[in-house]
Amino acid sequence: MEHSYQPRLLEQAIQQGWERQQTWRATEDTSRPKYYCLSMFPYPSGRLHMGHVRNYTIGDVLARYHRMKGFNVLQPMGWDAFGLPAENAAVKNATAPAAWTYSNIDYMRSQLRTLGFAIDWSREIATCKPDYYRWEQWLITRLLEKGLVYRKTGTVNWDPVDQTVLANEQVIDGRGWRSGALVEKREIPMYYMRITAYADELLADLDQLEGWPEQVKAMQRNWIGRSEGAEVRFDYAEGEGHLTVFTTRADTLYGATYVAVAAEHPLASEAAADQPALAAFIEECKRGGVAEADVATQEKKGMATGRHVIHPLTGARLPVWVANYVLMSYGEGAVMAVPAHDQRDFDFATQYGLPIHVVVQPADGPLELPLTEAYTAQGVLVNSEDFSGRPSEEARVKMATVLQALGSGAPRIQYRLRDWGISRQRYWGCPIPIIHCAQCGEVPVPEQDLPVVLPEDVVMDGVGSPIKKDAAFYTTTCPTCGGPAQRETDTMDTFVESSWYFARYACPDQTGAMLDQRANYWLPVDQYVGGIEHAILHLLYARFFNKLMRDVGLITHDEPFSRLLTQGMVLKDGAKMSKSKGNTVDPQALIEEFGADTARFFIIFTSPPEQSLEWSDSGVQGAFRFLKRVWALGQTLTDAAATTDTSTAALAAEAADATVRDLRREVHATLRQANYDMARQQFNTVASASMKLLNTIEKLHTAGAAAATREGFSILLRVLAPITPHLAEALWGRLALGGAVYDATWPTADEQALTRDQVELVLQVNGKLRGNLEVEATASREEIEALARTHPNVLKHLEGLTVRKVVVVPGRLVNLVAN
């Protein structure tokens, strides 16, 4: 028998056993409740990083725990395999993105296997494979027919030197990352998905997601940004035409002193035609990237266009300004400015000497003039003709009605959410299944011609996408008229693949349809685990796709993820691990030195799952030390295993000893707490509990209580089974505790063992700790109070004072309030 803990050998043997027995293979089974446990699939960047290890360890703990609780568990894994890094690597190493990606997948799969996750590998998918993305293309063609996919222009980052579109992360301080050239905004045609058509449902259904963190739901609500207000039409004072603005404060309409438009607004370019200074200013506004964080933090600037619009109620001529803080993508790209009641407008008006008209005042009196800041609260209207004297809320509604009667506006609901631009001008992505025909326009690729396969054997030269230069790819014939036509050469945003993979895991081998009935068995995902950085975009898009798939009749449920756990980042020296900072820890080296169980235990123990985790090499040592102690005690107990009597009678006989009884109570109290923590997903304290259990069991062992020791150890191994599955399984087998630990029943605390005759109370005088009191568990409030008043240290602190009140919290404390 081997006595020292040798995790690598042990773990390999155990993993081979799982593979032989197909232990994690999941099949539909209506006799048990199902539990679909999903961790966000990785981008195959080359090697696993600690964030992956943490993510998948948390998911694995949940999967294994639920299996022991009697659930039919599915835990799949796959690869988010399209994306920009493969193109960058291809240019750098002169390889094809496909080859690089596949070799990364092979390596990372082997890494995942050494970590011992309970994954059903038979369901593995890679999104860059045609048998996956063909169904995404199929859905897009359906959505095109339904009008949920459409084409319009969108703004992108343009690098004028490299003549290419840049991702936001490739724009650094307003310059292209390779060329260093100043980036410009440019309008190009793109395909969009009409997510705004689902805005109300995406908002409303957040309320049914009880298993989601409140902060994620709050972020999604704010992102969707539903606001009720009014649209107001301003006719041009010079020439024909009008512009429309959206406002949530129609009550301040009489205070509008100018209108601001985005640099891309048609009126701006029209006015710039004969004004070189204005044209130059518009060019300046177009400099820099499209990222909202950059736009929002830049200095507020504007310039008068010389044009005016007519105020719909007063008929006044208001000047139109171009302002760099107005976004073309929100609303109509124009805002009415009310400096007296909007802080941003106030700042702008002050900067450029524009008038400030107060039209709302607090109910309790007029504002002091001149204003030093905008008055943004609600109030009572003034200087607003017939509306003067009305409260804001009432005036707002009335104003919209009056505008509507005049044909100058209407009540409107506006969303901050914009339609989802899915076109990318890149190679390594899913081809958009559309054919452009001079005769028939844009024609979806017919179902029988799908998939549109992305050629994998290409040369990346760093300038443009290979399929845009590949006539064999883009030359085709029109499916409608048979005439010569061209394929779309843009590919899709990789968020599209990750928006439905969770459903495909249910039936990855289905070649005749996107999904089949197995999806309705497994879905919705019972537990989704992934990084908080995905709180908005990925999760919103996946929710959207779930509803799209529902509405084409593929699935029946409304929401994809019933519960969500957003795990925190892995830090070292207080900073995110990254190559550039040189503070990475390689999971591979860690596993080779200490084994997967130590890595898993450390990660679970060190921080609660939702918080960031600070890496500590000595913490890893501590985890390893603990597992060695478990192993050592397990070895000792193995020898006595066969002869140990663990019957209720044997346990009762041992408990005649007060020390043993107290220790056994501690075991069950710790277990009760661990179960509570497991249920609320606070796994770090479950790991703590396993350490406390070992401490207590060692004392039981020293005390010679063989039955209680073995009972405690069998509890410990089951509590550890989800966290350190290899160690738990090996010792469970050696101690002959019956079957395999992953199929053992999850332990519950013995209520009998938890009962106690005496309880300890805390004594306080005026809220300050002054002593302790041991009383019978059955003692009454009066008895407790009487005892408390006789306690020497309490008497000392009551000297010269009169007790005014006595607070007794049963089982906890007595507080004597005196003065």
Next chain:
RNA sequence: GCGACUGUGGCGAAACUGGUAUACGCACGAGACUUAAAAUCUUGCGCCGUCAGGCAUGCGGGUUCGAGUCCCGCCAGUCGCACCA
């Protein structure tokens, strides 16, 4: 700039509904075993104070018999902001 979150010993953290602040670890000190070291085991460990006791959960207020926990206002850090995934 906007939205969301976090802040407790030297360090990671615990404290369920407001009820003994610092569980469980790490680091460190002392001791045992050893020729020695490693490993292992035992033990101590918030700060100030000789004791009595006092002070401590980012900072400033408030509610309460009692606040790490609830409320208000600050400060610092982290995540997201639509073409990184």
